[in-house]
């Protein structure tokens with residue numbers, strides 16, 4: 111049974127914090143640090159209030175309410191999806207056993223590590239997006255930025271709850287560290303590379319929410335399968351919120367591509383820079399960058415750690431229960447990308463067969479890549495419908511990689527292995543240059559007037575929660 115949260119409590123929750131005084135005290139002592147962090151690292155633009163969705167419950171009657179909220183009154187809560195008391199472990203050596211309600215001692219360190227890595231990404235993206243409010247193309251977009259930010263903040267709460275509730279003193283220390291590492295910091299950066307990159311403009315924001323948040327969706331999908339039931343239920347709830355972040359990225363890029371296509375057709379030219387929109391080749395370069403750094407988040411093509419996590423039941427596969435194999439994988443194999451010797455001392459981009467368990471990162475990345483491709487198809491449909499022949503595409507998996515089989519080589523977006531000099535000479539054709547970034551930034555003039563939108567992006571087809579685009583989503587301070 112879940113209890114309806116009481117929004118007069120300091121920390122709205124459906125985990126019965128009222129009864130658990132020790133846990134409540136731990137979270138209440140972390141809360142001021144969180145609020146200080148939000149003040150100094152969260153959205154910098156001052157507002158009177160923002161039309162936000164707030165998670166309030168679980169279950170069929172709806173899980174969130176919408177309303178204008180002053181940021182200082184926003185309440186971050188702790189919510190888990192409803193418990194299925196018959197839930198069984200779906201994979202690995204414990205398959206068929208009841209899901210765990212406590213952390214088994216032998217898996218404590220590994221589970222804690224998984225929580226810390228997931229938890230570290232949540233506040234990182236808020237830090238990366240801190241200054242975007244100042245250049246929002248519309249109040250609708252500004253509102254979405256705040257929505258994504260408050261929910262990433264809540265995802266941090268979700269991981270901190272688990273650390274506090276199940277991992278004792280070490281968990282509390284890790285919860286503190288999650289606020290002390292910062293995106294891009296010299297001394298204590300965030301754990302994963304993509305979360306230390308800048309998000310300096312709104313095209314980056316949309317690409318980030320499309321490609322990098324989508325990595326988050328896939329990671330959460332594997333943790334939702336976890337035998338550790340509180341983690342599973344936490345991730346299930348987070349995935350509800352994540353759907354909106356995906357929507358922001360997908361439709362954001364739609365609207366940029368759509369606007370560029372429209373202006374190209376109206377002016378019968380592909381020289382876009384002078385016309386106040388983002389040229390398609392620049393959109394392609396941003397896509398190349400965000401996709402390739404997001405691929406790095408999936409780790410190496412093979413991993414014995416991940417094999418062990420799977421066998422232990424800590425982390426499953428995407429849509430584990432829809433797979434039709436034995437869910438143990440001890441006798442299966444998978445093809446993974448690799449650099450193979452070509453016989454003449456050279457190395458070439460190829461594939462090799464490995465045991466399925468050690469190839470699980472590849473399995474997850476493959477699911478992710480086909481999902482990414484669906485966005486590209488959708489953007490190409492926009493171009494085709496405008497009557498244009500140009501197309502966007504995902505670069506080759508070996509392009510611009512810093513992790514995994516291709517970290518040590520340079521490859522073109524077509525997957526051609528390049529000598530170092532050639533990469534240096536040509537990278538500006540494939541990745542955003544300073545000139546590209548400066549141009550994109552020059553277009554980022556804020557539009558904070560109701561119903562108006564910047565010239566480089568089309569308005570959305572729909573507003574939020576049935577409201578029109580013209581709605582007063584944000585009242586600025």
Ligand SMILES: [Fe+2]
Nearest residue numbers: 232262265326
């Ligand atoms: Fe998140």
Ligand SMILES: [Fe+2]
Nearest residue numbers: 323326352355
């Ligand atoms: Fe997200």
